[in-house]
Amino acid sequence: MLIFKTAKELQSYITELKKKRITIGFVPTMGALHYGHLKLIEQAQQQCNISVCSIFVNPTQFNNPADFEKYPRTIEKDIELLENQQLNILFLPTVAEIYPQGMQPTTPYNLGEVTHHLEGAFRPGHFEGVAQVVHTLLNIVQPHQLFMGQKDLQQVKVIQALIQKLNIDTQLIMCNTLRENSGLAMSSRNQRLNPQQLHESAIIYQALNYLVAAYQQNLPIPQSLKNATDMIQQTKQLEVEYLVIANANTLKPLQNWNEAPQIAACVAAYIGEVRLIDNVLIN
Numbered sequence: 129m130l131i132f133k134t135a136k137e138l139q140s141y142i143t144e145l146k147k148k149r150i151t152i153g154f155v156p157t158m159g160a161l162h163y164g165h166l167k168l169i170e171q172a173q174q175q176c177n178i179s180v181c182s183i184f185v186n187p188t189q190f191n192n193p194a195d196f197e198k199y200p201r202t203i204e205k206d207i208e209l210l211e212n213q214q215l216n217i218l219f220l221p222t223v224a225e226i227y228p229q230g231m232q233p234t235t236p237y238n239l240g241e242v243t244h245h246l247e248g249a250f251r252p253g254h255f256e257g258v259a260q261v262v263h264t265l266l267n268i269v270q271p272h273q274l275f276m277g278q279k280d281l282q283q284v285k286v287i288q289a290l291i292q293k294l295n296i297d298t299q300l301i302m303c304n305t306l307r308e309n310s311g312l313a314m315s316s317r318n319q320r321l322n323p324q325q326l327h328e329s330a331i332i333y334q335a336l337n338y339l340v341a342a343y344q345q346n347l348p349i350p351q352s353l354k355n356a357t358d359m360i361q362q363t364k365q366l367e368v369e370y371l372v373i374a375n376a377n378t379l380k381p382l383q384n385w386n387e388a389p390q391i392a393a394c395v396a397a398y399i400g401e402v403r404l405i406d407n408v409l410i411n
């Protein structure tokens with residue numbers, strides 16, 4: 129595995145590969161890798177000749193400085209996992225490398241409605257930061273395909289909007305969410321949970337599955353959401369921030385199951401200081 133720390137070196141290496149018509153698959157991450165990340169890399173390896181993964185904890189997407197400080201960083205273990213996975217290229221930039229002109233965005237991306245709901249509403253500035261870093265990384269890596277997880281469904285839709293708006297020549301592939309045996313979505317943030325919290329957080333996926341059943345039985349959305357919220361909050365440590373049925377493309381919350389062709393149940397909940405998100409596609 130080659131490790132690049134500067135954009136310039138990686139860019140010129142990739143330019144040479146592309147001259148030879150080698151296809152590039154890219155998986156951007158913030159590290160503290162788990163099998164969800166490795167599954168994205170596996171998919172990139174299956175679909176492209178060369179796979180690139182980046183590890184960069186992007187300061188501009190954290191609206192909460194404590195969350196940024198406490199974000200797990202396990203770089204040595206990550207490198208070992210990536211070597212075992214036979215990844216071709218790891219990009220490990222510093223903040224100065226990604227933001228040589230400073231972290232202030234020049235012009236806002238204005239990616240429209242999809243950035244306004246859910247994570248956009250509860251984490252002001254989050255998607256501007258995500259768009260900023262992914263745009264920068266795409267400029268450096270210039271991948272044919274970009275692999276992102278459904279775990280962050282709204283992020284996938286935001287990046288799709290970015291790619292369309294800026295006419296970027298990259299195909300975005302959304303990959304399934306990997307889960308623990310308990311159903312809990314794998315997440316770097318799970319490393320901050322103690323065994324009791326890990327056990328209790330499994331109720332989040334059960335509540336999402338309850339909403340799938342509620343859809344199948346055509347129960348009204350408001351009552352279904354109340355029941356699902358109560359389910360989660362029966363676990364004393366868990367506090368729901370939002371739980372909604374949303375249009376799976378715009379993430380707009382819905383009142384009726386038939387208001388959109390594709391719908392998703394989306395949740396954000398705190399357990400202690402740790403904020404977890406998850407979603408399921410319903411139809």
Ligand code: AMP
Nearest residue numbers: 157158159164276277279280305306314
């Ligand atoms: P992160 O390191 O959390 O920024 O995530 C990097 C990429 O991995 C994003 O595209 C995430 O959506 C994806 N990802 C995170 N957790 C999972 C999971 N449990 N299953 C599949 N993909 C995931």
